[in-house]
Amino acid sequence: MSTVPTPLRDTADDIDGRVLETRLISLGREDFARDVWGRTPLLTRGAGDFSDLFSAASVDELISRRGLRTPFLRVAKDGATAPESSFTSSGGVGASVADQLDDTALWRSFADGSTLVLQALQRTWEPITEFATRLGTELGHPVQANAYITPPQNRGFDDHYDVHDVFVLQITGTKRWILHEPVHPDPLRDEPWTEHRAAVASAARGEAYIDTVLEPGDVLYLPRGWLHAAEAQGAVSIHLTLGVHTWTRHALAEQLAQSALELLREDPEMRRSLPLGADGPGAELAVVRRRLAAAIAESDPTPLFHRTRRGQARPAPLGPLAQLGALDGLGPGTVVRLREALEARLEGRRLATRVGWLEFPETDLPSVVRILDGGTRLAGELGLPFVERLLRAGVLVPAEP
Structure with a gap:
């Protein structure tokens, strides 16, 4: 049996599951990789309808009904970030955690012109969880998602640059974006814009590289290091920022x-x-x-590269009750599949994943290769003891027949 590592063929690699070309850009993948990626901004008008990912109703539910805690939200106004104590409070009887979001305080801050930033939505909002997972698999770099909710005629942050690439998806309202060329190209993760504050301020006073208004359905790609500031126009603006934490x-x-x-x-x-x-x-x-x-x-x-990469994101969600049900009813006709976003690799006789590693005898290696090939499999085809072991490990999950 070959010891060459076998990469996971995640469902995000299937043509029907790709999101970069189908939802974010109008270029082909090769053109984007050659001419745009990490080099220059790209504005795509009318890329699509993103209401399946996020909406104003999503904002209200997350803030008022989900019991979110810091750091899943921050508040900013005129370039300054509000202290967490100004928008958090105890959750009350049975949930007396001191840093839960206070929807009344957040409403007052928002009405006063503050931008609300819902952070790490890939952990809290299921449609974005799947989308970010697929995009990260396609790009080969981990992806996080934030939402920025800005009142009319307000901006949350002054001119700055990010240390990661971003895709900006305008959800509702309109927002004016002003971009300037980098003062510190390709910053590393430990080189924030505040280390170049004077140069950033000076460059922001110069002629803009792009000065445009994003409307719902528009997408703006920004490589790390590009200066930007954004201001809501005549209505509340909601946009998603997909942050791509690029390997360098x-x-x-x-x-x-x-x-x-x-x-x-x-x-x-x-x-x-x-x-x-x-x-x-x-x-x-x-x-x-x-x-x-x-x-x-x-x-x-x-x-080490693959070990570090596995640690930078999480696998697809796993339901413990569904998993137990699959174990209790396990038989030759049970249909299973590889859990998505595991970053699974077969290295010799060891299967390394985001949920740990498993060593296999030579006789099981053909079954390991079959599950890495993707799709659904019958437990009887793979071997019941083999399937039971991987269900218990959270590597396989039940699938629809």
Whole structure:
């Protein structure tokens, strides 16, 4: 049996499940990758109707009925963020958690011109959970989702840049977006715009690269580092921001260096103490450089890359009662499928996933390959003990026949 890792063929890879080309851009995937991705903004007019993802009713339900806590919401006005204590309170009897959202306080803040920011919607709103999962699988980079609800003629944040790429989906109302070219191209995740505050303010006073109004159904793609500010027009504006936390060459270099350092731990020469009385690296530096270069040439950061990537997102939701029902009724005719967004890979005899890893005997490897190929499978085809083990592990889930 080959030991080459087998990637998960998630349903988001199926043509019918793709969302980038069908819902966000008018370009083909190859054109977008070559000419736009990470390079320049892209405005797509009338990309589609996003009411299946989010709406004004979604905002009201999340704020008033879901018992959300911080940090799932923040409040901003004129570039300043309000303290959490100003819009949270206890949940009352049976739910006395001090930081639940206070819908009355939030209403008053919103009526006074504040922008409400619902954060991490990929964790709290099911339609967006599925959408963000599919987009992240297509792009190969994790995706988060925030919603910005801005009163008429107000802006929540001053000119700034993000350290991740974004797709802006206008849901309701209209919003004017003003974009300027980067002052610090391709910022890393630990290089926020506040480190370049003066340069950002200066650039924002110059001629805009794009000055446009987004209407419902429009999509704006912004690479990280591009300066932007947005202001609602004559009505309440709701837009979704899909933040794409891009992997970079720098991040890969960090993992390569980490892998090399792990190799050097096993090198007796590298564990030696520096000479007595050493007040600097001196001649030792040449030895370290030589051995570090050799370790880098020998290192393979791929396992660490996939391990880190698996930890950056969550698998598709799993219902414990449905899972128990599948176990209780398990038989040859039970239909199962691989849980989505597991980032599953077969490495030798080990299946690595976001919910842990499992080691298999050689006799089970053909069944592992079958489930990685996607689609639904009969438990009798895979083997009942095999299916039971993966149902208990949360790797397989029941499927409709």
